[in-house]
Amino acid sequence: MQYAAKRYAALAHRHGLDPWEAAAxxxxxxxxxxxxxxxxxxxxxxxxxxxxxxxxxxxxxxLCSVHQARRRKISSYHDAERFSDRDHPLPEYHRAFRTDPVEPQNDVSPLPEVEPAIEDAIMLFTLLGWPSDRARSCVEYICSRLADASSRPSAFESLRRDYSARAHLDIPQPAWMSMLRALLGNCDPLHAHTAAGRGILLRLLIGEPLRALLRDDDLASDIVINAPGVRV
Structure with missing residues (x-):
């Protein structure tokens, strides 16, 4: 045992142990x-x-048993630390609380095809019986909220419950929901690859002309029936 303790003394010291623990x-x-x-x-x-x-x-x-420390799942964790071991608070040094700084991009301009698509969408609603001023104000407001949203479904849900905006724009609920369905499309994954699931804005952005939208009977009838001021 003395020979083993001497033989493995350096290995034991490397791991902070006594040579006799290595001999055991x-x-x-x-x-x-x-x-x-x-x-x-x-x-x-x-x-x-x-x-x-x-x-x-x-x-x-x-701070566990040697049997547990032999397991790969347990040994992958970092050593236990007390909050008092460091001079700075936890959020200042732990990587879980770090975020990469986002540099402002003031020179970013909208894509050149976005503005024509918005104008064509306004024209579509105007041709199908919507007052031009209401069509413009509503479409521009929805597009601005869509630009700030993380996804199209989240924008749809947020706008659907935006009662203050609907009151400010003086749009009844059926007309508001009809415009949201038409512009943003049906957010159900089952309709993702259909015309109803894409919505007017996406269809215009991918190159579909305005006259093709006017020939979409389901789309046109929904917009006409729910136009502000129309009584069915």
Whole structure:
């Protein structure tokens, strides 16, 4: 045991352990049948001592048993730290609270095809019986909210519940919902690849002409029936 403690003293110190702890690990390894049958028994013992020293060091850092520290799932965690061990608060040094700074991009301009698409959408509603001033104010407001939203479905849900905007624009509920369905499309995933799921804005942006939208009977009838001031 004295020979084992001397032999593995450097390995033990490397992991913050006493040489006699390494000697105890060597003794356990010598008792294993694999060490007796091995061509190089000291290689088996040395590897067993190394694994035990690593597990002992991880167990001390993780505040758990050596048996648990041998598991890969547990050993992947970082050592336990007290909040008082550092001079600065946790959010100032932990990477989970870090965010990359976003540089302002003041020179970003809208895509050149967006403005024509908005104008064509306004023209479509005007041709189908909407007052031109209401059509413009509503379409521009919806497009501005769409630009700030994270996705088209989230914009649809937010605008659907935007009662103050609807009151400010003086648009009844059926007309408001008809415009949202027409501009943003049906957000149901089942309709994602259909004309009803794309919506007017997307169809215009991908190159579909205004006359093709006017020939869409389902779209046109929904806009005409729910136009402000129309009584069915």
């Amino acid at each position: 690990a060597a003794y356990d390894a010598m008792r294993a049948p694999s060490a007796l049958r091995a061509d190089d028994p000291w290689a088996i013992v040395t590897r067993a001592v190394q694994v035990t020293c690593i597990a002992e060091e991880r167990a001390q850092g993780l």
